[in-house]
Amino acid sequence: xxxxxxxxxxxxxxxxxxxxxxxxxxxxxxxxxxxxxxxxxxxxxxxxxxxxxxxxxxxxxxxxxxxxxxxxxxxxxxxxxxxxxxxxxxxxxxxxxxxxxxxxxxxxxxxxxxxxxxxxxxxxxxxxxxxxxxxxxxxxxxxxxxxxxxxxxxxxxxxxxxxxxxxxxxxxxxxxxxxxxxxxxxxxxxxxxxxxxxxxxxxxxxxxxxxxxxxxxxxxxxxxxxxxxxxxxxxxxxxxxxxxxxxxxxxxxxxxxxxxxxxxxxxxxxxxxxxxxxxxxxxxxxxxxxxxxxxxxxxxxxxxxxxxxxxxxxxxxxxxxxxxxxxxxxxxxxxxxxxxxxxxxxxxxxxxxxxxxxxxxxxxxxxxxxxxxxxxxxxxxxxxxxxxxxxxxxxxxxxxxxxxxxxxxxxxxxxxxxxxxxxxxxxxxxxxxxxxxxxxxxxxxxxxxxxxxxxxxxxxxxxxxxxxxxxxxxxxxxxxxxxxxxxxxxxxxxxxxxxxxxxxxxxxxxxxxxxxxxxxxxxxxxxxxxxxxxxxxxxxxxxxxxxxxxxxxxxxxxxxxxxxxxxxxxxxxxxxxxxxxxxxxxxxxxxxxxxxxxxxxxxxxxxxxxxxxxxxxxxxxxxxxxxxxxxxxxxxxxxxxxxxxxxxxxxxxxxxxxxxxxxxxxxxxxxxxxxxxxxxxxxxxxxxxxxxxxxxxxxxxxxxxxxxxxxxxxxxxxxxxxxxxxxxxxxxxxxxxxxxxxxxxxxxxxxxxxxxxxxxxxxxxxxxxxxxxxxxxxxxxxxxxxxxxxxxxxxxxxxxxxxxxxxxxxxxxxxxxxxxxxxxxxxxxxx
Numbered sequence: 001x002x003x004x005x006x007x008x009x010x011x012x013x014x015x016x017x018x019x020x021x022x023x024x025x026x027x028x029x030x031x032x033x034x035x036x037x038x039x040x041x042x043x044x045x046x047x048x049x050x051x052x053x054x055x056x057x058x059x060x061x062x063x064x065x066x067x068x069x070x071x072x073x074x075x076x077x078x079x080x081x082x083x084x085x086x087x088x089x090x091x092x093x094x095x096x097x098x099x100x101x102x103x104x105x106x107x108x109x110x111x112x113x114x115x116x117x118x119x120x121x122x123x124x125x126x127x128x129x130x131x132x133x134x135x136x137x138x139x140x141x142x143x144x145x146x147x148x149x150x151x152x153x154x155x156x157x158x159x160x161x162x163x164x165x166x167x168x169x170x171x172x173x174x175x176x177x178x179x180x181x182x183x184x185x186x187x188x189x190x191x192x193x194x195x196x197x198x199x200x201x202x203x204x205x206x207x208x209x210x211x212x213x214x215x216x217x218x219x220x221x222x223x224x225x226x227x228x229x230x231x232x233x234x235x236x237x238x239x240x241x242x243x244x245x246x247x248x249x250x251x252x253x254x255x256x257x258x259x260x261x262x263x264x265x266x267x268x269x270x271x272x273x274x275x276x277x278x279x280x281x282x283x284x285x286x287x288x289x290x291x292x293x294x295x296x297x298x299x300x301x302x303x304x305x306x307x308x309x310x311x312x313x314x315x316x317x318x319x320x321x322x323x324x325x326x327x328x329x330x331x332x333x334x335x336x337x338x339x340x341x342x343x344x345x346x347x348x349x350x351x352x353x354x355x356x357x358x359x360x361x362x363x364x365x366x367x368x369x370x371x372x373x374x375x376x377x378x379x380x381x382x383x384x385x386x387x388x389x390x391x392x393x394x395x396x397x398x399x400x401x402x403x404x405x406x407x408x409x410x411x412x413x414x415x416x417x418x419x420x421x422x423x424x425x426x427x428x429x430x431x432x433x434x435x436x437x438x439x440x441x442x443x444x445x446x447x448x449x450x451x452x453x454x455x456x457x458x459x460x461x462x463x464x465x466x467x468x469x470x471x472x473x474x475x476x477x478x479x480x481x482x483x484x485x486x487x488x489x490x491x492x493x494x495x496x497x498x499x500x501x502x503x504x505x506x507x508x509x510x511x512x513x514x515x516x517x518x519x520x521x522x523x524x525x526x527x528x529x530x531x532x533x534x535x536x537x538x539x540x541x542x543x544x545x546x547x548x549x550x551x552x553x554x555x556x557x558x559x560x561x562x563x564x565x566x567x568x569x570x571x572x573x574x575x576x577x578x579x580x581x582x583x584x585x586x587x588x589x590x591x592x593x594x595x596x597x598x599x600x601x602x603x604x605x606x607x608x609x610x611x612x613x614x615x616x617x618x619x620x621x622x623x624x625x626x627x628x629x630x631x632x633x634x635x636x637x638x639x640x641x642x643x644x645x646x647x648x649x650x651x652x653x654x655x656x657x658x659x660x661x662x663x664x665x666x667x668x669x670x671x672x673x674x675x676x677x678x679x680x681x682x683x684x685x686x687x688x689x690x691x692x693x694x695x696x697x698x699x700x701x702x703x704x705x706x707x708x709x710x711x712x713x714x715x716x717x718x719x720x721x722x723x724x725x726x727x728x729x730x731x732x733x734x735x736x737x738x739x740x741x742x743x744x745x746x747x748x749x750x751x752x753x754x755x756x757x758x759x760x761x762x763x764x765x766x767x768x769x770x771x772x773x774x775x776x777x778x779x780x781x782x783x784x785x786x787x788x789x790x791x792x793x794x795x796x797x798x799x800x801x802x803x804x805x806x807x808x809x810x811x812x813x814x815x816x817x818x819x820x821x822x823x824x825x826x827x828x829x830x831x
Contacts, residue, residue: 021272022305022359023312029266030313030355034320037347042324042339047172050338051236053116056170057083057206059215061222062232064540064567065657066621067203075225079218080209083111086189087174088201089510089686091679092140092182095151095158099144100679102179102688105154107189114208116169118183123148124163130185133162137180154182155192155683178688194684198657199511200540202567223552230542230619232566263358263425267473270362273305274470277370284370298371302363309359316355317348350411354404361400368393401426428480428773429473435769436472439762443468453750457757460737468762475766475808482804483774484781487792491782494791505663506671508642508688509678510538512660516682523681524664527673532665536577536642539658540567543646544624545617546608561607563645570618572648576633579643585612585631588649596627597649601635604645618646620656627652752813759812763805771801 052058061068061076068076068084076082086107093100108129112118118128120135125148129135134152141147141164150161159182168181184192195201209215215235223233277284284297324339368390405422412418443461461468512520517535524531543564544551551564574590576582583602588594598616610616610629617626627648635643642661666674675687738751775797779790 019272019276019304019308021275022269022363023308023315025266025269025272026309026312026355026359027316027319029263029358030316030351031319033354034317034348034351035323036320037350038321038344039324039327039339041344041347042341045340045342045344046338053113053169054173055206055234055236056085056112056173056204057114058209058213058236059207059218060234061205062234062566063203063230063622064542065199065201066230068205072226072229072231073205075222076205076207079213080207081111081114083114083206083208084109084186085112085204085206086186086195086201087204088194088199089178089688090154090182090192090194091683091686092136092144093153093679094144094146095153097153097676097680100675100687101140101143102686103140103154103182104174104177104179105189105192105194106181106183107186108183109186113169114206117167118165118169119167120163121166125149126162128185129162129183129188131187132157132159132191134159134188135163135165135183136161137165137168137182139180140182143180152182153683154184155194157188157191157193159184159188192683194511196513196657196684198514198539198659199684200538200659227550228544228619228624229622230544232542263429266358266362267429267470267477269359270366271470271474273363274366274369277301277366280370294371298367301370302367305359305363305367306356309356313352313355313359317352320351321348350407353407357400357404357407361397361404364393364397364400424777428477431773432473432476433469435476435766436469439472439765440466440468453754454757456741456754457761460754460758461761471759471762471812472766475762475812476770478808479763479766479770479801479804480774480777483770483797483801484777485774486797486800487775487778487790488781490793490796491778491789491791494789494793505532505534505665505690506668507664507666507674507690509662509664510659510686510688511684512662512682513684514658514660517660520660520662520678520682520685523677524666524674527677528666528670530666531670531674533662534578534642535660535662536571536573537653537658538642538661539570539620539653539656541570541618541620542567543616544619545615545626546610547615561604563601563604564608568618568646569644570620570646570648570653571642571644572650572653574650577643577647579636580633580647581636583632583634585629587631592649593651594649596625596652597630598627598652599631599633599647600629601645602632605629605632616646620653623656625652752817756809756813759809763809767801767805770804771798774801 047054059079061072067086073082073084086105088105090103090105091100092103118135120127121138124135126133134154136146136152141161144152146152146161148161148163152159152161165181165183168183171181189195207218209218219233219235222231280301287297321343324341328339328341405419405426408422409415409418440462443458446458449455449458460466509520512535514537521533521535524533542551554564574592576587580599582599585599587599588597600610600616605611612629612631614629615626616629617624619625630649633647635645642663664674671689675689678685678687741751741754742748775792778792782790
């Protein structure tokens with residue numbers, strides 16, 4: 001062992017060309033994994049540490065369309081200091097009524113905020129809003145050209161802008177909003193007259209608990225005391241659950257991309273080590289002549305690989321650990337929360353472990369071949385048959401591969417998804433390896449072309465020592481990555497462009513008083529007689545029980561059962577809503593007057609295991625209503641009409657206060673006039689412009705696409721390194737071919753042309769294969785993970801793959817240029 005290590009250290013002073021490729025590949029893969037893991041952990045740590053500020057308290061109780069009773073307020077207050085906020089959508093109009101915009105009206109009390117601080121920009125007239133003074137978000141000031149001192153109207157009240165909000169401490173915890181915030185005190189909200197029976201608003205009660213108090217115990221106590229009252233509880237450990245779920249899922253997906261990048265880099269590691277050890281054959285044979293054992297050879301070169309791998313992994317960890325700082329510096333304003341900048345050992349250790357396992361996995365086979373080099377190869381180097389790895393080596397490789405897969409699955413948030421992802425990557429590698437074998441067999445069976453260069457190129461695909469298998473894997477991986485990225489990116493772009501269907505409404509109108517429907521329709525038709533107005537009754541309430549199982553008692557709600565989280569939009573209808581199709585069960589008759597029935601989205605039912613005839617209980621204004629499931633529906637969400645997960649039978653919800661919601665379809669030129677007319681004539685109605693919503697969704701999707709592209713770029717770089725490694729691994733045998741051809745009269749151009757034909761054949765075949773595999777992979781990601789329509793731009797996808805094929809061909813030829821300068825004397829002496 002000691003002699004082997006001494007030999008390893010001495011040998012490292014010589015050529016390390018192949019090990020440089022190993023170092024580059026490991027560096028890229030480990031940096032990607034460590035960086036993604038560190039950034040995700042930094043954001044989630046920031047969410048946890050700022051939980052009180054994000055939530056606005058240690059404990060929050062939330063209810064829709066009602067305020068707390070005196071008994072409930074007293075119960076909340078016994079745990080500590082209480083703060084009440086009210087939120088609802090509304091319209092803010094300029095003083096002259098010429099412009100209006102959808103806003104989020106937020107009413108605060110004197111105790112707000114319990115944590116953090118409300119900060120207004122320089123020039124504010126007071127420290128906080130009160131009475132007829134309000135503070136507004138910068139976005140509202142920009143869009144309506146407002147400033148401190150300007151007047152705006154919200155509902156029935158006229159307000160003066162006393163300040164521009166610079167910091168709203170609980171902004172992240174409020175979740176997704178459709179408009180900028182207008183902040184008023186309770187008296188200001190009451191003055192608007194917007195809170196009426198049936199109005200869609202949310203009341204939130206935050207508690208700053210006394211020292212040592214446990215929010216979990218307080219939640220359990222309140223849930224028991226007010227069971228069935230429709231309260232949704234949250235504590236400081238999960239201040240922004242939606243943001244946390246998004247970051248966790250995106251982090252897992254990007255981490256798997258990083259792992260795939262490392263797997264791709266592993267092929268480069270194998271090629272680099274093989275090329276390096278191939279150049280050491282004479283040295284190994286000489287050591288065998290001098291008495292070195294196969295075990296000594298194996299340990300010596302394994303030690304060198306581990307030393308170089310450790311250095312590359314450490315460099316990758318340094319870069320990966322710095323990613324949170326770099327991302328915060330470059331794009332901190334785009335992140336949902338300020339990351340907690342620190343060094344996180346867990347993702348770094350995981351990246352290092354992956355890197356080391358990958359290095360060992362892809363180095364064992366080349367090491368086994370190096371161990372088998374005999375002393376006689378000094379005299380018959382090019383005709384000696386290289387034995388296949390022994391069973392212990394194969395068993396070791398299988399064990400390491402199993403450890404990598406198990407580690408990825410165990411540490412994943414969704415083990416099944418991680419397992420399928422890893423299985424797909426392994427399947428792709430196996431498919432490409434099999435394709436390489438098939439190409440060699442077919443090339444050997446084909447008739448020989450008459451053209452000498454074409455004949456030599458075809459022979460190069462199957463001759464002894466041909467690197468066709470490695471080249472197929474390298475080219476196939478790179479081109480498949482290009483195709484997959486192109487299909488995902490173009491599908492995302494298509495989803496952004498086509499989010500608004502041809503017959504999509506121009507506006508959503510909310511909070512229309514039910515006794516004002518006729519006047520509302522008349523107001524719209526006066527401006528745009530051809531406008532299409534569709535109204536539906538709407539109110540809100542949470543699902544509190546499935547059969548006899550309370551939702552509050554469910555410890556782990558499935559990701560797909562999102563309709564169980566918080567309040568849901570509810571409606572009732574006599575006929576099947578447009579855009580829905582019954583898939584199981586039956587719709588009730590139009591004149592139905594029996595016990596409560598409900599129709600539910602089939603995917604929501606599947607996620608929770610519900611069946612026809614099961615019971616579902618909702619809470620409306622604190623009153624629980626139980627209904628039997630009569631049917632499942634398939635909902636076409638792309639219509640952008642009013643689609644409800646839960647639709648109840650007539651007679652179920654009419655007794656509760658409710659308002660109407662409407663979709664308005666009209667020509668673009670009429671939109672501004674309709675918005676002004678509704679804003680001026682119906683102060684309680686909120687007008688949501690569909691294009692504004694789509695713009696926000698499009699921005700989110702673009703950011704998602706950018707994150708995927710950045711993470712996958714590491715895989716592309718690793719694929720390029722793999723290709724160069726495959727070319728380098730073939731350089732030794734090609735040098736002999738080039739020397740012999742030049743001795744027979746071939747020019748350098750002819751030798752290079754021969755290799756160009758060979759690589760062009762492979763690139764053409766693999767481009768077609770990559771197009772098929774990449775399209776399938778892109779389809780899965782777009783339709784199953786992002787749940788979007790698969791609509792790639794085939795022209796761009798084909799062009800990307802073609803450009804990738806040409807690019808890899810050029811890179812392969814550049815890597816093969818050193819073959820042309822091989823010295824005949826040196827090559828012939830080794831024959």
